Amino acid sequence: MRQLTDSPLVRNGKSIILAHDHGLEHGPTAFDEVPERLDPRSVFELATHDAVTGFAVQKGLAETYYPSYEDDVNLLAKLNGTSGLWMGEPYSPQTCSVDYALELGADAVGYTVYPGTNREPEMFEEFRDVQEQAREHDVPVAMWSYPRGQALKEHRKPSVISYATRIALELGADIAKVKYPRSGRAMADAVAAAGDVNVVLSGGSKTDDYEFLSLVETAMNAGASGLAVGRNVWQRENPEQILDALEAVVFEEATADEALAE
Numbered sequence: 001m002r003q004l005t006d007s008p009l010v011r012n013g014k015s016i017i018l019a020h021d022h023g024l025e026h027g028p029t030a031f032d033e034v035p036e037r038l039d040p041r042s043v044f045e046l047a048t049h050d051a052v053t054g055f056a057v058q059k060g061l062a063e064t065y066y067p068s069y070e071d072d073v074n075l076l077a078k079l080n081g082t083s084g085l086w087m088g089e090p091y092s093p094q095t096c097s098v099d100y101a102l103e104l105g106a107d108a109v110g111y112t113v114y115p116g117t118n119r120e121p122e123m124f125e126e127f128r129d130v131q132e133q134a135r136e137h138d139v140p141v142a143m144w145s146y147p148r149g150q151a152l153k154e155h156r157k158p159s160v161i162s163y164a165t166r167i168a169l170e171l172g173a174d175i176a177k178v179k180y181p182r183s184g185r186a187m188a189d190a191v192a193a194a195g196d197v198n199v200v201l202s203g204g205s206k207t208d209d210y211e212f213l214s215l216v217e218t219a220m221n222a223g224a225s226g227l228a229v230g231r232n233v234w235q236r237e238n239p240e241q242i243l244d245a246l247e248a249v250v251f252e253e254a255t256a257d258e259a260l261a262e
């Protein structure tokens, strides 16, 4: 594990990573209700908000748009991905090398692993190479640790999410991004299983302000180090408002009620 204290991705041990790889992962329908966000510039603009410590995108967006934002945005280059058109066993091939991510100006790299799929062995080997190359260059590695596959009926089962954070520790990630395991208690167990790895909550599909902020509050109280969120920010009509509130809950220990009252 690498100490994250000197990484721009982390502020006082916590992070808000804005994720914007959905054009690949979910397809353009992700923007149906917010057509203006189909233009990546509009989401790069959001990533300049003070609350955002890192912006996770694929290399195509980084190549084209990051040069205009590199002074104001910390880039987390997502190094693998899969489209929603793929109907095979869950697998996320590498789309960008560590070297190329660094050329693009990445401050950190991110990699999805699907523990439990038939293709777990390949994904573990590919993560090994990425993690070791990232270590050579001293850049932090965030693992999107998403257990999936035929044998796994319940992706959010508490024991499954604790296993996911532990795998991130065992394989050398610095940040583990996991889905919410249904309760604060289970989140605390998942944080404990991760050792010193920072555990961040995955945002999930859009919910209402209070529900979303309460979830984040619960996760933070359980020891989470922040969140990596996409749809719950940029699918909103007023994303700056939710970023203000997230900043209060994640960095200033505000409750959801307090954050909404501000």
Ligand code: FBP
Pocket: 019, 020, 021, 022, 025, 026, 144, 146, 202, 203, 204, 205, 228, 229, 230, 231, 232
């Ligand atoms: P959301 O906050 O919108 O869920 O984004 C987080 C994320 O991990 C993205 O990086 C990724 O595109 C998406 O979720 C993948 O979600 P799923 O694996 O459920 O399709």
